[in-house]
Amino acid sequence: MTTEIRFEPTLFVFLGTSAGQIGWRLKELLRRAYGDIPVLRFLWVDADSTVDPYAAAWFSPMERAELTGFNGDAVLANLNNYPTIKAWWPRESRLRAGFINRGAGQMRPVGRLALFRMFNDRNDGPAFIDKLLQAIEAIQQIEHTEATERMSSEKMRFIVERRSVRVVIFFSTCGGTGSSMAFDLAYLCRHFLRDTNPTIMSVAILPSIMDKAIKNETPIQRERIRANTYAWFKECNYLIENPHWHVAYPEGAPISIEAMPFDMTFVVELGNQAGNSLNSADDIYNMVASAVFLDTGSSIGGAIRGFNANVSVLLEEFKGKRRAFSSLAAASLIYPAQKVLGYCDARLGQAMIQQACLAQPDKKEVEEAASALLGRLGLRDAQLLESLLAGHQMANLNIPAIRKAGDVEEIRRLLALQEESNAKERDYLKGKMNDVTDDLLAQAQQALQAEAAALAFERGARFAQAVLDQLTAEVSSHEQIAEATCSLPGMKVRISQQGITEASLSQAEEAYQKARERLRGMAGNTLRAAQRTLLKKHWQEELNRARNDCLTWLAEIDRRTLQLHAQRQAANLYDQIGEQTRRHKSTLAGVLQTLERAVGKLEERAAEFLKPSTEEKGIFELTVEAVDAGYIQDYYQRHASRLNPVATYRSFAQQASVDTLDKLAGWGESEWADQMQQHADAFFAEDVENTSLLKALADYHGQKAPRLIEEKMDSLVRYCHPFWQFDANSGIQGQEGKSIIGVEDEHSDLIPPKYRQDPQYEVKSTGFKHRIDFARVQHGLPAFLLRDMADYKTYYEAKRKGLDPLHTFPEAFRAEEVFPEEKEEARNLFAVAAAFGYIVQVGSFYYFDAQKEYSSLKIRPGRENRLEQGREKAEDAFTQSDDLIRRSEQLIERDIVNMGNQAAIRLLEERIVEYKQALSRMAPENELRRQYEKEIRALQSKQEQLGKL
Structure with missing residues (x-):
């Protein structure tokens, strides 16, 4: 049977150190399954030259762009010489020359600064932009398409989808590298692939994972990665609601795109909604790599892409916020070939020693x-x-x-x-x-x-x-x-x-x-x-x-x-x-x-090979073994009956060379055990390799096999939930999701009928004998419902007034909060009450002034009428007082009746003009911008209520 494998030309971009850990694992999975596919390209971008040697070995020099080798402090000291950086660098930032260390240091503006500074720096060879362009050109070249299809074999036929191109960007929301430049990479790829209508996807790693990844994490680091995460979600939401990107880069014409950064934004954390969690950052890296692997080459990928193309929930809203986020999970029911082979090798090796050496x-x-x-x-x-x-x-x-x-x-x-x-x-x-x-x-x-x-x-x-x-x-x-x-x-x-x-x-x-x-x-x-x-x-x-x-x-x-x-x-x-x-x-x-x-x-x-995989309660295992110790022992007995351990040992001795007893005595027990296992391997490896998971279950369990196969698949489906967590009692419904099941042959009679008939599942052929793969995607969650988002906001609020401005482009400073506005009517009323003079500022504090004595007589309102220091906090305090809300409504209504609607409209217009003039004098990152913009909208809404055309 020949399995069709459809490849969508894809560029995988890994931003930062943690994303690189996913990168090499993904490359390894793809290479092991298919070889080096010419229409799949990889680029690892990092602002740090310190890299895991094993991970680095998987990437060629043109596949890794290190944004290092410059003096960030010198850049800030000479910011006028870097106009493309100055255009977005926060004008009121306290982050100045002398504060930047090696790497991004978990500071998002520094990470983006590294991208712009090294964008086209060719002093040490090809620049970042050269490597990006080469990868983008490679996935579009017809020669690579044809070369991929020529790699087909009797078992697998490779087909390249010529009318689509995909970019998958991996990063952490937590650090200073990935979260700071993810939007730039998305829009750069959109720009350079603009003639192909690319699909841009992102996979974002959340703080719970980085807590596991960072050794000896300090409280300050913990706070910063959460503040960064909230800042990233705030920016992402802004670009979803305001899909426009106009940025000048150090080389080429400015890029101007009317689109959201990502067509799909997957977020991944340590736990899932079923209550299971992965045990380490490495487990998450493996899981994400496995999920994306299944979404890339196998028939599962085609099914997922087909489902994703028809998702509509991403355009809907819940409590005024877009349901733009998705998550994923992957797990596999596997035939533990290495365990079976390892057990057989150990047992035959043991028999070889016992019967040939010790008898x-x-x-x-x-x-x-x-x-x-x-x-x-x-x-x-x-x-x-x-x-x-x-x-x-x-x-x-x-x-x-x-x-x-x-x-x-x-x-x-x-x-x-x-x-x-x-x-x-x-x-x-x-x-x-x-x-x-x-x-x-x-x-x-x-x-x-x-x-x-x-x-x-x-x-x-x-x-x-x-x-x-x-x-x-x-x-x-x-x-x-x-x-x-x-x-x-x-x-x-x-x-x-x-x-x-x-x-x-x-x-x-x-x-x-x-x-x-x-x-x-x-x-x-x-x-x-x-x-x-x-x-x-x-x-x-x-x-x-x-x-x-x-x-x-x-x-x-x-x-x-x-x-x-x-x-x-x-x-x-x-x-x-x-x-x-x-x-x-x-x-x-x-x-x-x-x-x-x-x-x-x-x-x-x-x-050891007979031990079941660890099933610790609450710990998600990426692979679940389909056969147990009984099967493995039975497999050995059936195959070993055809072998003579003494003759097997003699064949080993003929191949090896030991000419002195001292050399023989130099072999420790581990070397003897290794040598025996390696020789024994040849007597089992081919049969184990050709064993089909479903066939193995059928042969071993006989008439019980159909029921057991269905039970195992049912268990894994219940188990494999996307890796995000949210409040199930929030009232949100209608998330769109699907489970794609990959089997060796989708036409096999051993697949339970219910998985063929239920529309929530799709069974596809993968050609993989030793595994049944489950990939699950779910779409349609607004960011504010993600677990711990409130904590992220708390740390964000605490950090944003410090040295690190957190945001990486000017518009983000006035972006709406990730959370929907609470008591929106009361907040709008605050703006109207202020416009009518019932809320006044005295110094840095705001007061409720029912008699308007301060505006007319400069009589400071009593302490009992003080709201809070700062306009935003004053608004929060106002919304918490039902008495102030009721009194303000009554006073404003009385004034409107007395002056008439048109006069009230003109009064509100004067305030709007006043606020707009104040805005024109504010820096983009001024914290009051968003408050004034929001109040302008509230006043305009009130004007409409009063009959303004």
Whole structure:
């Protein structure tokens, strides 16, 4: 089955550090699912060069614009040299040169200043505007559209929606970077994409998330991020109600656009309306990245975009405020492939060690292996002695002369010479034999090291240890040692049993001396001379026998001496090889302990893979596992029955390379466990990868599967609520929302019928085997209903009179409050009462003056009639007094009756003109502007009531 994946050319813009955390996660999800899609582009803009190295690695230099490397204090000191900044910088701001640190410092005007200052600064390479334009051009290029579609495969067919372009801007409302430049980025993108009618979306992160993200958050930081948030919502509401943007940037013509900044404004906080919350900022970043991922490439995205295009509630009002805000959530019912694979790998790895490395070996196989090992090492007693004696023959240079000599004294002389020569030659040959022994020992030790390592690695440490046990087995010297023995001590005893002894050598030496004495006795006296003359033949025969006996025993002395030395060298070699073997046994004992611990570690890992995901009450989990420990164990049993752990281990040993026991001993239990799991992975990975979630449930649960699948989907739908919270008792109704469900194949019979038939759900094919994705969007909340908005306003009111002016463009200072006006009629009455002279200002305080004595006689009203200090607070105090409201209505009505409607209209007009003149003298950010503008509207409304045309 080929799944169609429709991509809308999209530019993702991440403003600030927290948005960048969403950015790399989104890039990772998209790349893992589809590769690098040419019509999807990314730009991370930040006023801080400090960045998480892992996040930075996901963005190329052209995908990250750092608005750093300038002196903000110098900019403010020379503001006249920066006209595009001066045009919007608050004129009455106390934020002046000397107050700006590195980065935006959570001050919104400083963040916007960074954008304008570095807008086209190319001193260190391409400027911000260059990177933005390159990304915008890339999503419009036909070459990238065609390249994307050529990336289609048998499983997925990529289609690019050629008639639409999208920009998604991520930021936090809390800091000084994202919240300060989100509107600029939106309008810049609208301007540069003006021929494509782009859809501009924003995803704004609220303070509850930043509380989690900021380590060691101070009370001042907590207050500032809330004040910034209220300022941002106030500006956003202003641009929604007054959709006009005229701004000059440092490069290019001024931009003038009649449109709201965002077509959709998603807000995200830590908790949702169902009472669940994410556990950390990272969880939110993952959730947002997942939701936008589903909205980008999969068929879910097309369904969401289709629904969003028909949303009408965003244009409606509740209590006079636009229901312009939306939220989202994403969750997935997953087949825990990594858990299944990890459990199977751990269990098979455990079986490989237990059955191949730790199992008790067969005695016969051990004996055969030990015997073969001795043969390969050349350590059989006969082999070893042959090797030691090879090439060690005596020269015996005088033997021919001795055999030819006919004179006894000559023979004796030559024998003496030969005896002396042989003694020296034997010493020489012993030395050579010592050298040969050293060579054989070195070779045997090296070979034994390799052989022991090979045995331990290929056939298991316990088998290798059993073989070495055979080599070091002790024997009794009183027993006859068989030729087939595999014991090194046994072969040492066998040499002494079968070889030459000191007594044997002494016997040869005695026999030689006797032969020499016989030879000496045949010379010298008269009797021997007579025998040699009279019995010549007999004498000659006796001489030959004596000479031959001397030569025979002299040769035997040589042979026995060298044989005995070879035996001693062999015995010494066996001792040293035995000592080495015992050291290897000790090493193997350590390896066996490590393997036992590795089995335990794999047991722990297997148990860990069986644990269900944490279901802490009130904590929202992004993924919910569809199968439990029972399924995972059953899966392993079914697949492992086809495998032989011993053969599996042998295949591992053939691929790896370990040539010494020390290297093997260097493997800790973790390395053994890792190696076993990695090798085992190949026997399960392909099948796990090809397992379909729905099919797995059907196969495992059988007839119960349809009901269980429906229950799991029902649970996730109830669970997956958008991440915002508001007062459910506010009376607001009619939020528009939809749940989009992504499955591998939307035509599967395993999908519960109710999800096909209920219009609030839409099921789409994604081609993802291991997951059922739920994406939920909800639209239609006014900002003032968001949880904690009242707190945001409190901090805003406290902060806006301080050093930080909070707002980033002049019109924002006179924008309406996020909250709807309370007691609007009473507030309008305050304006009319002031116009008729019943509310007067004395110093900085305002008073109710029922007799108008202050305006006529300058008599200060009594303290009991004092309202409050400041016009706005005075209005608030007035609206809280039902008595003042009633009296003012009566007094104004009496005056209108007395003077007539037309005179009253003219009086109100005089006040309107007066207020407008006052406005013309005020700076844009003057706090009284909004109050006067509001009162002008109230007076104009009263004029209409009185009949003004």
